[in-house]
Amino acid sequence: MPSAATAPALKQPLAAAHHAVSVKALCAFGAKAGDLDFRFVPAPSAQEGMAGHSLVQSRRGATYEREVSLSAICAGLLVRGRADGCDIEHRRVEEIKTFRGRFDAIRENHRALHWAQAKCYGWMLCERDSLEEITVALVYLDLANGEETLLEERWPRDALRAHFEQLCVTFTAWAERQDDRHLALRQELEALSFPHATFRPGQRELAQGVYRAAAAGRCLIAQAPTGIGKTVATTWPLLRGWAAHKTHKVFFLTAKTPGRAVALEALGLAGRDSASLRVLELTAREKACEHPGKSCDGESCPLARGFYDRLPDARREAMATRELGRSQLRSIAQAHAVCPYFLAQEMARWSDVIVADYNYYFDSSAFLFALTRDEEWRVAVLVDEAHNLLERARAMYTAALAAQPFDEALRIAPAGIKPRLVAVRREWRLLQSQQASGYAALDAIPDGLLQPLQEAVSAIAEHFAVTPKDAHGPLQRFFFDMLYFLRMADAFGAHSVFEVTSTDDGGEDALTIRNLVPAPFLKPRFAASMSTVCFSGTLAPFPFYRDMLGLPDDTLELDVASPFQTHQLSVQVTPRISTRFQHRAGSLDALTDLIGSQFSRRPGNYLAFFSSFDYLEAAHTTFAQRWPGIPTWSQSRRMAEADREAFVARFQVGGQGVGFAVLGGAFGEGVDLPGDRLIGAFIASLGLPQHNAMNEVMRERMETLFSGDGYNYTYLYPGLRKVVQAAGRVIRTESDSGVVYLMDDRFDRPEVRRLLPSWWQVGRYSLAT
Template structure:
């Protein structure tokens, strides 16, 4: 069975000719824009008859495969006796660093364009020119070669031959994948109630090229119910790729397990998990330089073999699998996972690889997006994560520290930092009484000073190193980048913190930018057990009028869960007064119903206050407490303590909205109950009040958007740890008098009603 591979000229030659090492040393933002500037500068010198940015395309047959190769050449020059393909390249180092005669990868790119044009226009000879331009001096270096069509034909054959092992492997894997996607059965004997409805809604959304918002109860099996229809959509030719996006590492394991089950049922489909660089790095310091790291040194000389090896032998490419093959081939495990992401059928990763403009996978071209679906798990988390991605701040102390560090070392940096520090001091002086206040716009003097700082810093970092300066540089660059996003969804505010003063570009409503970053994908599926109310999440996650929405009822019996509400005040002013009563509620519960319990609190401080009170009155019950910062092994040990059929009660004190309140599966008797103290409202603060005021001005309930919905979401997530299967049973205790108010009762899940008043 023959197949067609569509690939750009640049991707093809980079695969065949890339070589050398990873080097994450400083690259200025300016040089990233220099390419466009240099191209335009050279193209302006072309004669009237010359052409620029010429689209070229060729179809090549090679054994069982056909290749469609296309791209745009920089220049097509017509001279008296020759046609010239011009390939323009900018560089920032001195001219002696240009490889004698030009780089093979650049020649290869230009040669393929030359072949395409010569073939289309029946030329026997054509000239190829490499034009190198130094970005600062504008010094030009030209290399020229004249080829016959026979030579170019032979060259193309060699490139295709070198690329063919990878192309053939991908083709064979995708052929098997498509056949297996059609044939594979649902990896469980039956669908749980509601699962079929969810899977059907996901498939229809992908088929119709629509976005879908899903509220589906905890324990229904949302992971397999969204993955399985996506697999079927691949088999039917509607999709070629899936991104499964998560907020937490622990959730990724569930996705990997779902693939294991489908692989056991005959699925031939590759998935790769991307783990953060600092977690997966083999070295003591994350320094990607050839002199320090053997996994960076010569990375591009070995990566093609590493990719062929792992794709030939593995389907579920988890962190552990990547580490094994990365050590075998001596390649950086993080960069390896990114390169694999472009070849794999499913990419399991954090939200930011798609939505964050700083780190998104840039090489996923628009035509690939059209056949890609995004499965956004625990989508309620994307609201605050979106705000975080699209906000930025700078502060006075950053420049004060730089001023101290560079005094007598570098006058230009010292002066730039001094000027910025002075701007903050003046701002502080102009608002002596206000701790927080809003700016109507960004002062042009600040923008000029920040831009000047970036320019001076780039010059220094091009030859010198300073970690403090590098971090400050990226901070300022991000601030300037976010300034481009400023609109009605933003507010610029200033906050004084002790001796420091901070200016923040705060994204109150991330909907527009989330929509923009997700543009071009065939379908986006947002799902969560706590996507409630659905209209709120559709609004704030960038939904549109044509999007689909579905709410799946719980498949579990109401008899599986007993819900109690104890109307004690957990308001800040009453906490000291009611903490002993809360302890008595917990004691009465475990006396009547011994077992394993989570006790959730809205803050760590509140948790410790009640915990200390509990230990004073009961030092015999086994207790474990969530620490402020826990390593992965400490988290695992915390959860491992919840074992079934224990003879003694265990209480796990944890924080609402924290690492243990979602994405945790303690099935059966590992968890017998959940106590939620408070309604989870975020602490009253300046930012939350800005969000409230913003949505009030949009004729929406700002208090609900800023406080109630995010707070109750944490409550639902915590309670959702309890019932994970048809066999689970347990108790939920809600402690707060506000749970009896109509506003909050309306938000409670149906399966939590009716409740017993404690």
């Protein structure tokens, strides 16, 4: 029998609970030790785990109780959990775990954590039923063969109490320090003043809208123009209302890395009077990793070796740091020889505002969403530049199997797995043979494909479990592709389409579950938040984004008026120029002459936007021939970061020239060129997505789902968003002035004009002028 733990029993009587924590969280905080280990193990799915638990429980006797809810109070801490099973008559409690492969592959630190959880339940049962001792058992079920491996120990009541109390004392000491900080935080934020002497035009309206949405527990979709200070206007009211709204966390989510920097700067400004506010930046693993190419385990990475032994000291230092940006986390992690990425993951539990990419909350396996549900946090979510969420979410819930990765996996697959993959290839080729063209879209995924995929996944999972060293490279990558494909197949519905792509021109053959409407996947994310605010300078029409994203029916709407005046921007439509594909070659002379004429009248810096690189290159060549004296520079395909920076740097104060760029590309949004760094833009396209088989499938689906609005939802709304964003590069401050040419006759149509910003006064430009 093991010796009793050395922790002394608490002498004071158990008081009323001031904090509540789950057994799982308590043990994760105080009982984890040793290495960080994220080597791939084919873990059972949630459904397989539940089925495994039920199987073990069904094998027990009549006196066995399943899923027993237990709780205990210690040191002011209410600990709650659910034991997998117990048999009071035989004084026995069980913690059940499911696995695949070799039992000895279960890491020691994982097993130690399992023991800690089981012993907590053992103490709770001793306390509940006045038992003097109990058998604590770990039951490991191998899902491959249904065999159980049983580990059990007989523990006396006092030893279990000492173990439990030590965990509680450790956690409570930490929780009390957090209580003191949270009390100070609430007091500081209640007195928080606006960080500027006055509100900019429109800024107060947006701040009030965000505050009222949080107070009402509702979502808000807000369109607010560039230049009013949207980041401060959205973060400050949530900080100011922290206590009133009983907020636990604020998540500020961005689509791109530069957005995180802007958010951190704004939060530093908005919360500058709060010494207790802790702001955390989450960075992607590949960017935070100090040892690229090494797996996350103690055998490979020195920062994973002994990670949990050094984590408490690193965590304490991080808790003393107000802003935990990427550089600050890296510095702390280096000082304590821990992984900065996983230190950041740990600090998400103990930070107030978290700045991260969209995927941390909206992805299918989103870290922050999972924590929010597990910890039952009241969170307010800010979605910056929310027009980007639609395409990002579509990508999150799209799964593809590509031919090249499949061929690589098949080439190196062990002999026992090859037949399973060959069966997948056979069904794949059968689907291709039934295509009338290189692209086919189906409303269902053939069962003939799903069965061999499932069999291949099971075979590879069992192989990796038995031979963990093989769990890397092309076979593992394609295994993950198949897993996600099957996961999306389980959720397949009218929101997605199954596509078979077969090419003879060097392109990629693929099977794709393509998401068209992410709303069904995002709705639970909105429901889990206290309030979500989706805001952008271009987020109209609201019904389009509400439908596509799945925002609640009671979502509030706010369209903040522009602070800019009509006289600041001359907007001209060219009714005699068509940029339709069949008219492009014939209109290049007129189009480029318009650009040259405007430059001659008012020399300065201009941007000219085109719908594709082919169109851009043709226009650039024509312009250089017809207007050789005007400096130009051009966006190129697959432009490197340094080249993008050089492109923007050409727009100097007092400079002159025309930059040629692709509409919807890197220079169509997120580029700030105030004053005379940019005085005009030419937009040679409505930005409509290409008319092709894929988009026509989407249009047909949108017609069905959204009452005949298929064309607008597929083509017009997404296209004009890019146009308005590109035009928005010209006027950045209230002292700017400039011109925008909308170069296509379709801009003159009433249904298009209605979708342009209301403060624009649009005129018609005569080419004879």
